[in-house]
Amino acid sequence: MTQTIRVDIVSAEAEIFHGDATMVIATGEVGELGITPRHAPLITRLKPGHVDVLQENGERQQFYVSGGILEVQPQVVTVLADTAARASELDEASAQKAKKEAEEALSSRTDAVDVSEAQAKLAQALAQLQALERMRRNLKH
Structure with a gap:
């Protein structure tokens, strides 16, 4: 069984995504970030850009964020953004x-x-x- 990490993507308006992932890819202020299970704790600002969530079944969920904060804890990745949307809804x-x-x-x-x-x-x-x-x-x- 593949290890996963819980992912929460939240905007000022609503929770956009809540689920498990094998990897999260986001655009940080200093470049691309790849977060996998058991990643070291981290807090960083996000630039306007994408957040990709790779799920255990191989599906890729894609989101746009207007910037915000990415927090990594041992069991959860949280993206807090003023504006966030599924890429398919843009x-x-x-x-x-x-x-x-x-x-x-x-x-x-x-x-x-x-x-x-x-x-x-x-x-x-x-x-x-x-x-x-x-x-x-x-x-x-």
């Missing part, structure tokens, strides 16, 4: 529109606060589009 047209609006705001460069807000929105839109692309690639395999 709206590509909305993400493309948000990307375009953020790029336009950055090109006009009106105010330092506006620029940092536009940069954050651009990062989130790009992360959503990347999550959709990862999901499409994994469906082909």
